[in-house]
Amino acid sequence: MSSPGRPAGRAIPVLFALGGVWGGSFLFIKVIVDETGPLEVVAGRIFFGTLAVGAYVLVTRHRVAVAPRLIPHIVVLAVLANILPFALISWGEEHIESGTASVLNAMVPIFTAVIAAIALDEEHFTRGRLGGLLLGFVGVAVLTGTESLDVTDSNVAGQLAVVAAAFCYGLGAVHMRSLLRQQDPVSLTMVQLAIGAVIAAGALLLARGGAPHYSLSLEAWGSLLVLGTLGTGIGYVSFVWLIENIGSVRASLVTYIVPVLGLLLGWLVLDEEIGVSTIVGFLLIIAGVATVMRGQAPSSQRLQDPVAPAAVGE
Numbered sequence: 001m002s003s004p005g006r007p008a009g010r011a012i013p014v015l016f017a018l019g020g021v022w023g024g025s026f027l028f029i030k031v032i033v034d035e036t037g038p039l040e041v042v043a044g045r046i047f048f049g050t051l052a053v054g055a056y057v058l059v060t061r062h063r064v065a066v067a068p069r070l071i072p073h074i075v076v077l078a079v080l081a082n083i084l085p086f087a088l089i090s091w092g093e094e095h096i097e098s099g100t101a102s103v104l105n106a107m108v109p110i111f112t113a114v115i116a117a118i119a120l121d122e123e124h125f126t127r128g129r130l131g132g133l134l135l136g137f138v139g140v141a142v143l144t145g146t147e148s149l150d151v152t153d154s155n156v157a158g159q160l161a162v163v164a165a166a167f168c169y170g171l172g173a174v175h176m177r178s179l180l181r182q183q184d185p186v187s188l189t190m191v192q193l194a195i196g197a198v199i200a201a202g203a204l205l206l207a208r209g210g211a212p213h214y215s216l217s218l219e220a221w222g223s224l225l226v227l228g229t230l231g232t233g234i235g236y237v238s239f240v241w242l243i244e245n246i247g248s249v250r251a252s253l254v255t256y257i258v259p260v261l262g263l264l265l266g267w268l269v270l271d272e273e274i275g276v277s278t279i280v281g282f283l284l285i286i287a288g289v290a291t292v293m294r295g296q297a298p299s300s301q302r303l304q305d306p307v308a309p310a311a312v313g314e
Contacts, residue, residue: 011246018238019257025231026098026105026258028223029090035220036213038090041227043200043212046082048228050193053237057190064187071195073179074188078196081172082232083203085165092165095158102258103141104162109133111170112252119174120248128291133249136256136288142280166255173248176240185240193236256288 032041057064066074093101110133179188204212216224242251 011242011250014238014242015251015254016257018235018242019254019260021230021235021238022254023102023258025227025235026089026093026102028227028231029101030093030098031223032216032220032227033090033094035216038087038094039200039204039207040212040214041090041224042083042086043197043204044214044224045086045228045232046193046197046200048225049232049236050190050197052229052233053186053190053193056234056237057186062186064190066183066187066191070179070182071191073175074192075195075199077172077175077179077188078192078199080168080175082192082196083199085168085172088161088165088168092158092161096162101162104159105166105169106137106255106259107163107166108169108173108255109249109252110137111167112173113249115170115174116177116248120177132288132291134288135284135291136253139256139280139284139288142277142284169255170252173243173252177243177248180240180244185244186237189237189240193232253288 029041032044056062089101089105113130113133176188239251239254242254
């Protein structure tokens with residue numbers, strides 16, 4: 001692993017911080033979908049996420065620029081990494097608990113590893129990486145109990161929706177890795193979320209006949225605001241930074257950390273009990289993450305783009 005002074009060496013604290021932010025996201029989604037529909041959740045969280053990244057761009061005076069020929073690819077990325085998985089998870093949480101959704105979402109690293117091995121030369125699917133991924137997934141199952149992965153009950157459709165969202169996240173992470181060869185993380189995130197916001201708003205207006213349902217309680221509005229600004233905005237910039245510096249497979253390990261931090265927060269804040277299975281699962285997950293993180297991270301050097309980028313903001 002890289003030294004702590006380098007970007008790849010700083011990935012571990014970023015990975016765990018992002019796991020904490022996204023761990024809370026499933027709870028926020030559950031609060032919101034109790035009062036409105038999945039499309040409202042998708043449009044709202046992407047809107048607030050776009051505002052958060054836009055504020056960062058303004059404060060830091062970051063020059064957002066994209067190569068025009070990459071716009072269609074970013075549209076695909078917005079659909080794969082935002083629109084589809086956000087909608088699937090929101091719909092799924094209408095039928096299953098938020099904890100179950102966070103566990104099923106831990107399929108992301110396995111999907112990402114398989115897709116990356118097929119599509120990216122630098123993301124090799126070694127036996128060691130496979131062992132680490134499986135070790136982490138077993139740790140999630142031990143941590144949460146086998147009932148969280150039971151797909152034989154009446155909520156199977158909701159569970160399969162979250163698994164489909166995990167597959168979309170895997171596709172999106174690999175596609176994002178290829179785009180980061182030619183775009184910086186902030187520019188890519190800003191344009192991706194802006195495009196996603198337009199698509200989500202259009203889909204919402206068409207589906208609702210111009211009358212979206214946002215008659216929410218203060219609790220739900222607060223959840224949507226935090227979900228958008230932290231989970232979708234700041235969190236997404238962090239995730240893109242991880243993909244650029246340590247690769248799509250290593251970055252996707254954040255979904256193994258989500259249920260770990262959720263249980264730890266429950267112990268610290270809500271005085272919930274932590275048993276032997278929790279400790280064993282935690283150790284398995286940490287071992288799996290450490291195994292996959294071993295070795296040199298893929299190069300984060302971007303290709304020289306012969307096409308002059310078009311600036312879309314300052």
